[in-house]
Amino acid sequence: MVVADEYPPALAKFLRVVNTVKADDATEILIGLLKRREINSSRNVAKAVAKLLLRFVSQNRHTKLSESAGLIKDVRELGRYLVAAQPRELVIGNIVRRVLGVIREESHESGVLPGFADLTLGGRLSRASSVGDESADFGSNPGSGTATPHSGRPFSRDGGEEDIDAMSRRKSKAYIPPNLRNLTRQGSIALPNPSYGENNLQHALFSLLMNSAPLPNDSPGLKPESREPFEDKDIRGDVIEGIRELMDELEMVDEQVAAHSETHIHANEIVMVLGSSVTLQAFLMRAAIKRKFTVVMIETYPNDYLETQEVLKAPSKFTTTIPVKQSGKGSSAKDELVTTAELKATLTSIGVETILIPDSAVPAVMSRVNKVLMGSHVILRNGSMITIAGAKTVARCAQEHSIPVVVVSGVYKLSPRYPFDPDSMLETGESSTIVGWEDGEMVGGAEIFNPTMDFVPGELVDHYITNVGGYTPQNLYKLVEEQYGTVIDNLE
Structure with a gap:
């Protein structure tokens, strides 16, 4: 498999190395990449963790059905190391818990861990x-x-x-x-x-x-229930197959989410879009095949404003066709992060009318909008989410105007955790993007924060569109139970 042309450099390097070294060495490599933030997007992190777990299970000494408890313990310990390397990347815990659920499912189906009713x-x-x-x-x-x-x-x-x-x-x-x-x-x-x-x-x-039901003549009493003898089979192959299915889900998530676009975007609508991601781009591009609509994009100051300011200054430079970053196997750079300028140029190249506005113009334009579309960094169990900075302000403004807020995301971003301390889940960026180092007096006399993420409560979101269907924030707990079961491992 040639991964250099399909993935970002850090992820491509890890995917090449993980198959040639031991699982412990691959774990140290991934921990270093996570600490240095060389793997950026949530899906790239999820793919790296799933690949490491695949290697870890294939080399683990607990392979028999009777040793499933030991395998669960080893995977849980590995998950704690990875979560500690990057605590704010909640998708790490999501993938580890999904793999733990696969192991438990194999154990329960074979009757190794029966309940009292069994x-x-x-x-x-x-x-x-x-x-x-x-x-x-x-x-x-x-x-x-x-x-x-x-x-x-x-x-x-x-x-x-x-x-x-x-x-x-x-x-x-x-x-x-x-x-x-x-x-x-x-x-x-x-x-x-x-x-x-x-x-x-x-x-x-x-x-x-x-x-x-009379007993046979030769029976001295009720015979014991006939049960098949216990077969201590090797479950490693079944667990690996479950992990491969999870990796295939990560590959096809954009296409599955985009399949719901025609039922949510209608003709002649004005859609406000906050942020830029491959999933959101695929959703809008699929809707543009059969619908004609207008997209209002927000510049997302200060972390993504340099290129968007260039768009405002010279819009004609960004109307030409650029390489479209689509999802699907075999596409190039399909998991690279896209900027607002690139998303605008891509939509314009396929005939979608796009309008770029500054953040300060959101309240004035909101009354003309039909719906608000957002991506997400992670979705929490109670229906809240963590996404790009400024999302809470946009969602609050949409609620005041009774505009529905729709979030598109893969189900792998759904976390079973509750936001007991939302501030601890947020990340901050470089303060120099707000105040340059040339302003020495201000930098030395003030404490400057540049949040790159925002916490949006569940009451500000109307609908979540995932690769397994649409859910309201109040019904997300059902999806959590389907994905993780009743046992939620503590990896923190």
Whole structure:
């Protein structure tokens, strides 16, 4: 596979090296790339982590089905190292948890990690009888220490009423009739004693079973449930196949998201776009095939304003066709970050009318807009998201004008975490883009922040469009359960 022409240089270098070195060495290389921020976009980080996990699982010593718990522990520890290298890149934890879910799924399907409900009848009752009162009777003897079915009052061993302390000690014990304790862990049950009366519950149940389904003549009792012998197979191949499916999902995410564009963008609409990404570009380009609409783009000062200012000064320079960065296998530079100027030139080249406005003009233009489109850096479990700086202001302005805010994103960016401390999830950029170093007096006498990300609460977003369908912020928890299951590993 030639990766130099398909991926950014840092990611291409890592993808070449990871197949030639040990998993531990590849981990150190990726940690260095993450700390230096040489891999930028979330999808590039997700691809690098998935490739490392593929190598790690293929070289792990826990390959058998009975050793799945050890494999889960090793992958969890690896995930903690990667998350610690770049804590604000939440997609790292997303990919690791998805792989952990694949391992657990293989283990549960093979019955290695059964729940209480998965046990056989004999296994469940035997487990319950181990905590029950071994000398208890089914109420036929008032001195047995149980409540009679007539009075409902507890009795002690000597026939008197049981004290409160003894009753509280027995409160949590599971009651199992004594004759049912002949059950073994293999599920075998002895035939009822014919000396018991017809009022005995056990005798009545067995009489009902024997009348409806008589036992064979050569059977001394109920035979244990037939179960196939446990096969300690190698699950490494199945886990690797699951990781490869996840990598294929990362390759096709843009095409799958863009398939929903025709149902959300209509003819003659004015769409305001904040930020620029390959996913957002593919979404707009797919809609432009059958729809004619206008795109209003925001300059996103200060981190992406140099090239956009050039567009405002000389728009004719940015109307020529440039290499379009599309998604799909075999396309060149498909995961490089695109700027607002490049996105504008790409849309203009295919016939989409684009208008570039400064950030200060958003409130004035918002009343003429039909909907607002955004990308995302990560989507959180409660419906909020982290995206490009300035998004919260645009979303708040859209809410005041009752304009729907639609976010396009791959499901791999959906994190099961809650934003308990949103500020700790945000990143800041170089302050020199706001105040140059030539202004020495101001730089030395002020503390300057340049946030590159913004936290947008879920109540400001109307709809999320993912590669598996559309969801409202209130229903994202269902998608989280589908992707990660009920077990959410703590990797922080």
